Each structure stands twice: as structure tokens, then as C-alpha cells.
Amino acid sequence: MTVKEDGVATTKRRTTRGKAASAQVEVGKDQLLEFYREMLTIRRFEEKAGQLYGMGLIGGFCHLYIGQEAVVVGIQAAQEPQDTVITGYRDHGHMIACHMDPKGVMAELTGREGGYSGGKGGSMHMFSREKNFFGGHGIVGSQVSLGTGLGFAHKYNEDGGVAVVYFGDGAANQGQVYESFNMAALWKLPVVYVIENNKYGMGTSVARASAKPDLHERGYAYGIPGKQADGMNVVSAYEAAQEALGHARSGEGPFILEMETYRYRGHSMSDPAKYRSKEEVSSYREKQDPIEQVKKMLVDGGHASEDDLKSIDKEIRALINEAAEFAQESPEPDPSELFTDVLREA
Numbered sequence: 242m243t244v245k246e247d248g249v250a251t252t253k254r255r256t257t258r259g260k261a262a263s264a265q266v267e268v269g270k271d272q273l274l275e276f277y278r279e280m281l282t283i284r285r286f287e288e289k290a291g292q293l294y295g296m297g298l299i300g301g302f303c304h305l306y307i308g309q310e311a312v313v314v315g316i317q318a319a320q321e322p323q324d325t326v327i328t329g330y331r332d333h334g335h336m337i338a339c340h341m342d343p344k345g346v347m348a349e350l351t352g353r354e355g356g357y358s359g360g361k362g363g364s365m366h367m368f369s370r371e372k373n374f375f376g377g378h379g380i381v382g383s384q385v386s387l388g389t390g391l392g393f394a395h396k397y398n399e400d401g402g403v404a405v406v407y408f409g410d411g412a413a414n415q416g417q418v419y420e421s422f423n424m425a426a427l428w429k430l431p432v433v434y435v436i437e438n439n440k441y442g443m444g445t446s447v448a449r450a451s452a453k454p455d456l457h458e459r460g461y462a463y464g465i466p467g468k469q470a471d472g473m474n475v476v477s478a479y480e481a482a483q484e485a486l487g488h489a490r491s492g493e494g495p496f497i498l499e500m501e502t503y504r505y506r507g508h509s510m511s512d513p514a515k516y517r518s519k520e521e522v523s524s525y526r527e528k529q530d531p532i533e534q535v536k537k538m539l540v541d542g543g544h545a546s547e548d549d550l551k552s553i554d555k556e557i558r559a560l561i562n563e564a565a566e567f568a569q570e571s572p573e574p575d576p577s578e579l580f581t582d583v584l585r586e587a
Contacts (some may be wrong), residue, residue: 258428268476270544276318276475280310283334284532285554285561287342290350293565294510299350302379303364307335308473311337311531312437315478316405316498319486319491321432323402325373325395327388328532329409330365331504332377339372345565348571355571358583359578362370363384382408382415389421392495393434397450398435403431403489411442420497426463429494434460436499441545443508455486463494472500503529514526 268276287305306313309331317338328335336346341357341402349356349367357367365379375391378384388406395402401433413436414417425432436456440447447454457467466488470481478500485496503525507514514522541543 242342253300260372267298267429268479268538272318272534273539273542274543274553276311276314277478277532277539277550278352278557279314279317280337280475280532280535281554282343282557282560283314283337284557285309285557286337286346286564287333288457289561289565290347290561291506291510293347293351293568294479298569299344299364300352301363301365302330302575304331304352304508305506305510306331307427307439307503307507308531309439309502311474311475311478311534312333312435312502313407315475315480316433316435316482318479319482321402321486321490323395323400324486325375325388325391325402325404326381326409327375327384327391327404328410329384330377330379331359331409332367335377335407336367336374337367339369339374339375341367341369341372343561346479347561347568351568351571353568353571354574357566359582360571360574361578361582382412382418384408385412385415385418385421388430388434389430389464392425392430392489393428395431396428401490403433403486403488405433405435407435407437409446410436410438410447410456413438413459414442414450419459422460422463425495426460426465428491431489431492433482433489434465434495434497436497437498437502439502439504441504441508441517444512445512446516455499457497460497463496467497467499469501472502473531475531502580513569517582526538529532 248584253348275587283306287307291305313335317558323328326335333346345357350364352360353365354360359371361409365377368376372465385406388404391404395404442450460467465482468481471477482497485498486515505522505526
């Protein structure tokens with residue numbers, strides 16, 4: 242990825258085997274500002290969620306997305322309205338990127354009636370059919386099989402949609418993932434499998450858990466092309482997503498995107514993350530932070546001043562504070578809700 246003097250970010254397209262191609266993707270001022278706003282919204286939302294968890298207002302597990310914002314924002318920007326999204330338990334960022342209301346997301350985190358799942362799903366189990374978001378899922382790798390089913394639905398309905406299926410480097414070693422790869426390749430399903438490689442499956446590094454850590458190559462045995470991209474750079478993520486989505490949408494079958502990224506916090510709020518050094522985390526924050534990279538593009542390109550960006554940050558902080566207030570003011574579900582949504586009669 243290069244940045245011209247006028248501040249336009251340009252990325253050379255690469256083939257699935259890493260050879261440079263002639264086509265380029267250009268991202269101008271408006272797109273960069275949108276990237277900045279969306280990533281910052283996710284960052285501020287997650288920071289506030291961490292605060293509420295510390296105050297005891299969020300129960301159960303809570304997995305924050307801080308540091309990985311460029312992945313979902315870049316991919317979402319390349320999607321079309323009919324596309325569907327499904328992910329694992331580190332899901333709040335995906336919800337915000339799908340334009341789900343931060344109020345409803347925060348209310349669900351706090352187990353309130355105003356949440357997307359009526360306060361019964363919590364951090365890992367929110368859904369929005371309206372936004373084509375088919376949930377976060379707590380069982381490692383389970384969403385891959387379900388997402389493959391979404392791809393089947395797109396093909397069956399001939400709606401031109403693609404299922405975007407997110408999972409992590411830890412889930413990449415689950416058996417059901419490869420059963421799904423085989424089926425998707427066999428039927429040429431429109432699925433993009435996004436592996437968010439944040440270097441650690443819970444507390445175990447990729448190098449210790451995967452015999453071959455090049456995760457984008459995991460589909461080669463089934464004829465599924467793959468690509469590795471910089472998941473800390475939103476422009477690179479956007480460019481890679483265009484290639485992957487274009488492949489799947491054209492009828493060529495599934496595509497695997499390995500997005501190399503990094504989470505700044507522990508695996509969950511209960512994880513002190515002692516398995517990695519402070520220097521390692523600081524290095525990513527200082528040298529590769531996705532939001533700071535876009536901020537630099539905007540300022541250096543003359544598209545926005547420091548004051549302009551501070552104003553955006555102030556606006557977003559107010560939005561997230563409002564969401565937190567809504568969540569705390571929303572009532573808890575009525576006890577009778579324990580008996581709803583547990584059985585659907587056909």
C-alpha cells in the first residue's frame with residue numbers, strides 16, 4: 242500500500258499466490274474518513290464495554306476487539322447489501338461494522354430488555370436479521386459450518402449474495418472447518434472465510450498450535466484459493482476483501498482470507514495475558530495501530546486537521562456514552578422471558 246502526495250491511498254492488487262498484478266485500488270478522502278470514523282466507533286465502544294465490565298454491569302464472558310478494527314471495517318466496506326455475516330465470540334466490532342445500533346448492542350451486553358436478543362444472549366449471542374448479521378457464536382469454529390449454510394442459501398436463492406464467515410487462528414484447527422471447506426468447494430458456494438489471525442488462540446501462539454502457520458493455504462487441498470493480507474491496515478483489508486468477494490460472487494466458489502492482526506487486550510476480560518511481553522503489545526500499538534495509520538493518511542494528505550479528527554472523536558465518545566446510558570436505564574427482561582425463544586413449533 243502506498244500513499245500519494247494528495248493523500249490517496251493506493252494498493253496494488255495481488256494474485257492468490259502473491260504475484261503483483263496491474264490493477265490498483267484507490268481510496269480517497271471520503272472513504273478514509275469513513276474508515277476512521279467506523280474504526281474509532283468500534284474502539285470507543287469496546288473501551289466503554291471494558292469499563293462497564295469492570296463495574297460489574299456486564300456478566301459472563303466479554304471478548305474485546307481492540308486492535309483488530311481494520312479487518313472488519315475494510316471487509317464490510319467491500320460488501321454488498323445482500324451479503325450475510327457470521328462470526329465467533331469476539332463479535333461486538335462486527336456488529337458495529339454491520340451498522341447495528343450501539344444502544345442495542347450495549348443493552349444486550351448488560352442483559353437488558355432493549356438488547357438485540359432481548360437481554361438473553363449477552364456478549365456472544367446477538368443477532369440482527371435486518372442487518373444480515375447471523376450472530377456471534379460461543380462454540381469455537383461452530384460458525385464456520387453455519388456460515389457455509391448461509392453460502393448455500395445464497396446460491397439456492399440466486400440472490401447474488403456472499404456469506405462472510407469470520408473465525409480465528411485457534412478455530413482454524415477445528416475439524417468441522419475442513420468439512421465445511423470440502424462442502425463449499427464441492428458445491429462452489431459463495432463464501433469468504435476470513436481467518437482473523439491475531440497470533441494467539443486464547444494463550445497459545447500460532448507457532449505452537451499450527452504445524453503450518455500459513456493459514457490462508459489451508460484450503461489448497463480442496464482447490465480453495467487463499468490470500469494473506471495486513472489486517473492492521475484498513476486499506477489493505479479493503480483491497481483483499483474486494484478480490485475475495487469478487488471471486489466468490491462470480492460463481493468461482495469459496496475464498497480464504499487470512500488477515501494478520503493483533504488484539505491489544507487479553508483473550509477475554511478475565512485474561513491477564515501474561516503469555517506475551519509488554520514490549521510486544523507496545524510495538525504493535527506504536528508501529529501498526531490501524532486507527533493511527535488512517536489518521537496519518539488524513540493529516541499528511543491535507544484531508545483533515547488534528548482538530549477535525551478530535552471533533553470526530555468527541556462526537557463518537559458522546560454516541561457511546563449515550564449507548565451506555567441507554568443500556569443502564571433499560572429494564573431487565575421480565576422473568577417470564579425465561580420460557581420464550583426455547584421452542585419453535587413447525
